[in-house]
Amino acid sequence: MKYLSRLEEIYLIAIWKLGEEAYGVRIRKKIEKLTGKQISYGALYFTLEQLFKKDYVSRAPGKPIPVRGGCSRIYYTVTKSGMEQLKKAVELQESLWKGISLSEFK
Numbered sequence: 001m002k003y004l005s006r007l008e009e010i011y012l013i014a015i016w017k018l019g020e021e022a023y024g025v026r027i028r029k030k031i032e033k034l035t036g037k038q039i040s041y042g043a044l045y046f047t048l049e050q051l052f053k054k055d056y057v058s059r060a061p062g063k064p065i066p067v068r069g070g071c072s073r074i075y076y077t078v079t080k081s082g083m084e085q086l087k088k089a090v091e092l093q094e095s096l097w098k099g100i101s102l103s104e105f106k
Contacts, residue, residue, distance in 0.1 A: 003085075003088065003089065003092060004056075004085050004086070004088070004089050007047060008047070008050075008051060008056070008085075009086065009089050010031055010034060010035060011027070011031065011047055011048070011051060012051070012056060012057070012078055012082050012085070012086055013034065013086070014027050014030040014031045014034060015027060015057060015076050015077070015078050016078045016083075016086070017030060018030055020075070022075055022076045022077065023062065023073040023074060023075050023076065024041070024044060024045065024048075024073070024074065027044065027048070027076065028041065028044050031044075048076060051076075051082070052076075054081075055079055055081045055082075056078065056079060056081055056082035056085055057076045057077060057078055057079060057082055058076070058077050058079050059074050059075065059076050059077075060074070060075050060077075061073070061074055061075075062074070062075050
C-alpha cells in the first residue's frame with residue numbers, strides 16, 4: 001500500500017482548507033501558515049504538478065487578473081482519489097499513535 005508523503009499531505013490539506021481560493025500564491029501562504037516554513041515557488045509548482053500527475057488534485061484556469069497583462073490563475077481542487085489518500089493518512093496516524101500518550105514524552 002502506498003502512503004502520502006508528509007509533504008503531499010500538507011499540500012492536500014492546504015488545498016482542501018482553501019476550497020475555491022486554492023491557487024498558487026494562496027496555497028503557498030497557507031502552507032507557510034500551517035508549517036511555519038517558507039517554500040519557493042519552484043518547489044510549490046513542482047509538488048502541485050506531481051500531485052496532479054498522481055490524480056490527487058485537479059486544476060482549472062480561472063479568469064485573467066484584471067490588470068494589464070494579467071495572467072489567469074490556476075485553481076486546484078483535491079480529487080476523490082486525493083481525499084481517499086488523506087483518509088488513509090489519518091487512519092495510519094491514528095493506528096501509529098494508538099495507546100501512546102503525550103505524557104510519555106516527558
